[in-house]
Amino acid sequence: MDGGEMNFGERLALRMDDLGPVAVGIDPHAGLLDSWGLPDTAAGVREFGLRTVDALWERAAAFKPQSAFFERHAAAGVAALEDVMEHCRQSGVPTILDVKRGDIGSTMDGYADAYLSGPLRADAITISPYLGPGSLEATARRAAAGGQGLFVLALTSNPEGAQLQHVGGKGASVAGEVIRSVSAWNQALAPGEVGPFGLVVGATIGGAARELGIDLGGFPGIYLAPGVGAQGASGSDVREVFGNARVLASASRSILGGGPSEEGLRQGLARTLDSVGG
Numbered sequence: 630m631d632g633g634e635m636n637f638g639e640r641l642a643l644r645m646d647d648l649g650p651v652a653v654g655i656d657p658h659a660g661l662l663d664s665w666g667l668p669d670t671a672a673g674v675r676e677f678g679l680r681t682v683d684a685l686w687e688r689a690a691a692f693k694p695q696s697a698f699f700e701r702h703a704a705a706g707v708a709a710l711e712d713v714m715e716h717c718r719q720s721g722v723p724t725i726l727d728v729k730r731g732d733i734g735s736t737m738d739g740y741a742d743a744y745l746s747g748p749l750r751a752d753a754i755t756i757s758p759y760l761g762p763g764s765l766e767a768t769a770r771r772a773a774a775g776g777q778g779l780f781v782l783a784l785t786s787n788p789e790g791a792q793l794q795h796v797g798g799k800g801a802s803v804a805g806e807v808i809r810s811v812s813a814w815n816q817a818l819a820p821g822e823v824g825p826f827g828l829v830v831g832a833t834i835g836g837a838a839r840e841l842g843i844d845l846g847g848f849p850g851i852y853l854a855p856g857v858g859a860q861g862a863s864g865s866d867v868r869e870v871f872g873n874a875r876v877l878a879s880a881s882r883s884i885l886g887g888g889p890s891e892e893g894l895r896q897g898l899a900r901t902l903d904s905v906g907g
């Protein structure tokens with residue numbers, strides 16, 4: 630299979646093997662803008678994103694811009710995000726746009742227009758399955774047809790996630806149902822070792838998967854694991870939670886806090902790569 634025929638998961642997996650398994654979150658928090666000497670404006674978040682890409686494109690397996698920090702600057706902030714997405718594309722680094730959308734099927738078509746095509750188009754987006762994984766299937770088909778992917782929230786990194794995601798308990802949890810659905814999409818739409826549909830499972834979840842009777846090793850796709858760094862998870866937590874599964878660790882503040890110097894940002898990414906064994 631040549632590069633043009635590979636699905637999103639296969640392409641990302643190759644990049645992770647090559648560069649190490651770390652996604653750099655582009656999260657221009659107000660506090661980070663301040664420490665970088667940038668204004669808390671649309672121009673500030675644009676500059677923050679462009680500089681992050683310029684500093685880290687050679688070692689990042691993916692960039693994960695957090696839409697919230699751009700949207701808080703309204704229309705001008707969204708225009709800034711368009712520029713950052715274009716800069717990521719020019720750098721050749723795959724993008725996971727973190728928008729965490731999830732709605733009825735007909736509305737999901739609108740979100741797919743917004744984030745899988747047009748100026749904000751990403752290689753993959755984050756998706757919430759709270760309206761039922763079935764409501765996301767048309768979006769999944771569309772992503773696969775465009776060579777793109779989805780990351781569906783399953784066991785999130787925040788402590789409050791357990792209140793809903795663990796409901797049902799061992800062998801029958803909400804999270805387990807999400808994982809079964811996304812596995813089935815991979816098998817049906819892109820059979821093979823690594824499918825285009827991933828799962829978000831926080832590196833902070835400790836023994837939760839085991840306690841819920843979920844075997845994370847059997848998933849035919851890539852895990853996106855936020856929670857590394859600022860939320861307290863380390864590389865050994867990643868190994869403990871995921872074993873030998875294919876996992877893309879994601880960190881934002883712990884890398885971005887090394888800026889604004891390119892050297893500081895690179896050191897932050899290198900430390901994260903070292904800790905997760907990249």
Ligand SMILES: O=C(O)c1cc(=O)[nH]c(=O)n1[C@@H]1O[C@H](COP(=O)(O)O)[C@@H](O)[C@H]1O
Pocket residue numbers: 654656695727755784785786787829830831855856857858859860879880881882883
């Ligand atoms: O989908 C995500 O990326 C995500 C899922 C999750 O379970 N937990 C989580 O923290 N995230 C996102 O990952 C980033 C974490 O940022 P840091 O804590 O600074 O590394 C934020 O943009 C969160 O919105």
